[in-house]
Amino acid sequence: MRLQMDTAQRLLTWLDVERVLKQRSVLWTRLPAGVLSVDCFASGLEVRHSADDRVVDEWLSKIFGNAYHRDQRCIRLRIGDSSYPVELTRDEGAAADIGQKNYPLWRDVTYLPIDETTTSDQLEQPAVQPIVEMPVGWASGPDLISFHSFKGGVGRTTSLMTYVAACMQEPGAAPKKILVIDADLEAPGVSFWLDEANRPMVSFVQLLEALHYPPAGLDATLSYFAQELRKTSLNVGGLQRELFILPAALDLAEIQDMPVAPEHLARNPGNPWQLSDHLHALGNHLGVDAVFIDLRAGLSELASPILFDPRVDHFFVSTVAPQSVQGMAEVLRRLYAFNRQLPAAQLENARPTVVLSMLTKELRDAGHYELALKALGEAYPTDDALSPGVQWLEAEFLSTLMSIGSLREALDTLPQSSRLFASATEWARGLYAEPLQIQTTTSADDISPAATPRHEQASRLYEVCRAAEFADSSATSVILATEPLINLGKHFANELPNLLMIGAKGAGKTFTFRQLVGASKWQHFLSKLGFDPANTTDAAIFPVLWSDNIEDKPDGEIKLAQNSTANLIQSDKQLLLSASVVRRLIEEALKAPPDHWEDFWDTLIARQLGITHGGLQVINQTLAKHSSRVIFVFDGIEDTFKDADNRHVNEAIHALLRLPNRVSELDNRYMGVIVFVRADYVQATIRQNLGQWLQRFQAFRLHWNPESFLRLAFMLSCQAGVISNDPKSAESLRIEDLKTELERLWGKKLGSEKSKEAHSARWVYAALCDLKGNVQARDLVRFLKFAASFESNRTGQTWPDRLLAPESMRKAIPDCSVEKVTEAKSEVAPLRRWMDLMEQSGIRNLKVPFSQEQARLDASLLGSLQELGVVYEDVDGALGEERLFLPEIYRYGLGFVTSATGRPRTQALLKKNIGAIPL
Known part of the structure; x- marks a missing residue:
């Protein structure tokens, strides 16, 4: 207010x-x-x-x-x-x-400040005490889990029972015991699902009264209630799976005359958290694994003593209806204001879960769904831009869930809620998983990390990734058969390839070029991808243009491939041009442009094959004369032509990009062409029908989808010995198997299996991709390099289930972003122009989201940056002028900061644009 x-x-x-x-x-x-x-x-x-x-x-x-x-x-x-x-x-x-x-x-x-920007005149001096004394954690015993909603009728009780059903169906051999407490003292829910055989002679109302006025001591009281609950427990699938239910009341008259409520126990000056302590103790008496508490809806003191206990795992259930969202946002704001008093580690553990319930396809497509994500996400913010403050879950609408009449029917029916039940199943696995023995090294001997196997393994991973980061480091690296390369083999197993291979910077263009050149033969290259040589057409590989990063030595890979072709057609090897000569010819042509750049490229190829006159037709006839098929490959366009916007450069590149078109016009073709080119150069050069160009070569566009992203991480882990497997098996394993294997690298989650941290593979993908879901191979390699570097020097907690600790992974992202932006600035003209504009204007620490005017972006430059995936514009978010976003992989390097609204929006946009965050 x-x-x-x-x-x-x-x-x-x-x-x-x-x-x-x-x-x-x-x-x-x-x-x-x-x-x-x-x-x-x-x-x-x-x-x-x-x-x-x-x-x-x-x-x-x-x-x-x-x-x-x-x-x-x-x-x-x-x-x-x-x-x-x-x-x-x-x-x-x-x-x-x-x-x-x-x-x-x-x-x-309610009097805790919810805005971190509270002015100094409102808070004149530091607090003399915390507003509420924080509780002492439980060393052992059951987990406490609460389910709360602002409005009734949103599926709170069915969501709770879905988790109970998941616990009962958890496949582990250990006994399963769960206690459910109906603490809705105004409108009981679970209580009405009890049949006579399973209705105990005690209630939650009676428990509150006995705890407030114990007739024979606390232990005697809890023992009595535990004994009564055992008499009416429900066995689910055998004696080893037991469910205890404590109803809200034995009859509604108890509620209508209720002298003791939860708030009375919370007003104990010695221990305001005694209600949670007593329910935990009751669970201990029963030997249960978890205590589920179904709380009263709304801003009720019937729920608050449990609701604000940071030791309880809180689930909040809301539909996307505005009334439900607005009320739940207020609950989350107050919970966040309360939890901010906690130490950092406890604050992370206190993250709530929000279940968006009763969702249909129509509701997801409607505006209320996105507005709900935005409002609820902003109500419980986080300083970590890669992880939302709350854990998001969804439950679809099923009419069969609206008429559940008994506990057994609930346990049988609720697993049909596939989306929420899948989340509940994962949660139940975490509940029954063996706890990780995370060790903290404290002795003086542990200060130096050099001698431990973990640090040695991290160092090996660092070396592997450092070598793989740039394609010029090795021509003999193991190639991963990604979808674009598989498509290349499918389309051109029996005919010569003739195409552009387009990819963003870091997508693997030069790496693939070197694999082609190193193979020397098309048939050999396809066999490395898994194709049967007996069913493929063979052709020699002749590199015409290559990156500055590849050294052109007499016995190097370029000359070996060129010499092989020269031998086939019996041409003079002395005619082969060195890299410096090729560059000089291009520079001279740019100073005195030819009438037709097509003739320049034809001559450059012909001259090296000993052909003095004639264009592509003569080259093709020469090859046919010697019954030799040759594929001419071009790479390093970005090294050769620094500014694609220069008119003569533009004409030169345009002519080279049209080379596959001209080759396709040849009869009885003995030659093929593969031109590796960066996407922004195609965009800058092709002024008309750009979409048609891109679509024509889309199947071969070098990009990394979530599946190939996992396969690359697996292959690098195998090469470093983190995973004991053949690197080539990365091409054959199923995605679920890959995710399981990669847990040895980075764990299942960025915390224990019970934590609400993000899944590691999903987190890394979201951290490295742009807001369209595109991720580059080099960014993943770079990320693993930095994370391994941090891990090889890290002391402290040791995670026995993984090599890379969450701490090392989080620290790697800023360095990864800075290196990516530094590299891209020197090579990507639109990004360089934007950064120069901001530097000249003195723009620092701009917040995401930002406006076009704030960032000094004109329409043309903004369009170029959007095409590159550097900037994303949210035109549907009703954000006004400030609707431009940066992916995290660029944000750190560009020096942008996130606002409270920017953090959850970034996650929501990624989910919106690609349907769901993969992995």
Whole structure:
């Protein structure tokens, strides 16, 4: 609320005065220097202070504006123009009052600031105490899990029972015991699913009363309730799977006359968390694995003592209806404000889960779905731009779930909710998984990491990735048969390839070029991809243009391939041009452009084959004369032509890109052409029908989808010995097998299996891809290089199930981004122009999302950056001018920061654009 603007207009009674003071002092924990205590009574306001009266008057004037009258020392109320007296009591030498005891209840938590930008005049001095004393963690015993919703009828109870069903169906051999507590004391749910055989003679209402007024001690009380619950437990699929249900009440009369409620236990000054402690202890008496608590909906004190306990695993259920979303957003905002008091590690563990329920395809396609993601994501923000503050789950609408009438029917029917049940099954696996023995090294001997096998293995991975980062490092590396390369073999097993292979920077163009040149024969290259040589046409590989990163030595890969072709057609090897000569010929042609650049490229090929006159037709006839098929390959266009926007350069590149068209016009073709070219050069050169060009060669476009992304990570892990397998098996394993194998590299999640951290493979993919889902091979190699480097020098926690600790993976992203942007700036003209514009304009630390004007982007430059995947514009988000986003792989390197709205939007956009975050 706008306290400073409308405080005077909303003061109706003295209770409004008290509310304003509670808000501004964060429930009396932050008062101005010199103000010792503040007490509000129906008869007036009493302020005890040690400062000058004027200090207190100024403070009250700042809070209440013209509603505070200094001369009369009163606060004007609006009803009847009445006044509320203020009494100042000077008490020099006294200490500040530590304030009243606060509790985990809505009436107290509501005064926690939810905005991190609270101004200094609102919080005059540091808090003298936390608003609520935090609970002590449980060393052992069952997990506590709560399900809450703002509105009733949104599927809260069915969501809870879906998780219970998943626990009951968990395939492990160990016994399964679950306690469900119906704590909805206004509208019980699970209680009505009990039949007579499974209805205990005790209730949650009775438990509250017995805990508040224990007739024979706490242990005796809990033992009695445990004994009664055992009598009516439900066995599911045998004696080893047992379900206990504690109903809200034995009959509704108990609720209608309920002298003890959860808030009464929460008001215990010695331990405001005793309700959770007692329910945990009851679970211990029963020997259960988990205690599920179905809470009352809304902003009810019937739920708050459990709701604000950070030791409880909280699930919040909401539909995408605006009323449900707005209410749930308020719950999440208050929970976040409360949890911000926690230490960092506990704050991470306290992440809530939001279940969007009753979803249909129509609802997902409608605007309310995206608005719900945005509102709920912003209500519980995070400093980690790669992980949302809340864990998101979804539950589809099924009419069969609307008429469940018993526990057994629920356990049989709820697994049909495939989407939510899959999430619940994974959660149940984590519940019953063996805990990781994460060790922390503390001795002096462990300060140096050099001697441990883990550090040695990380060092090997670093070396493998450093060697693989740039394609010029080795011509003999193992090639991974990705989809574009498989398509190349499928289309051109029996005819000569004649095409452009387009790819973004880092997609593997030069690597593939070198694999072709190193193979020397088309048949040999296809066999490396897994094609049967007996069923493929053979041809020699002749490199015409290549990257500056490949050294042209007499016995090097370029000359070996060229010599092989020269031998086939018996041409003079002395005619073969060196790299420096090729570059000089191109430079001279750019200074004195030929009438037709097509003739220049034809001559460049012909001259090296000993052909002095004639174009492609003569070259083809010469090859036919010697019954020799040759594939001419071109790479390094970006090294040769630095500025594709230059007119003569543009004409030269355009002619080269049209070479496959001209070759296709030849009769009885003995030659083929493969031109490796970066996507932005095609965009800058082809002015008309660009879409048709791209579509024509789309099957061979070098890109890395989620599947090939996993296969590359697996292959590198095998080469480094992280995974004991043949690197070539990366091409044959199923995706699920790859994910399982890669757990040895980076674990299943960025935490334990029970944590709400992201799945590691999905997190890495989301961190490295752009907002269209495109990811580059070099970025993955670079990421693993940095993560391995950090791991090889890291001391502290050791994760026995993986090589790379989450800490090392998180630290790798900024360095990966900086290196990517630094490299791209020197080679990608649109990005370089944008960065220069921002540098000249002094733009620093721009926030995501941002506007076109803020970033000094004209329409043309913005279009180029969008095509490259550097910038994404969200035209459907109703964000106004600030609707431009950067993927994380560019954000760090460009020096952009994320706003509270930018973090969840980035995740939502990726999901929106590609349907779902893969892996």
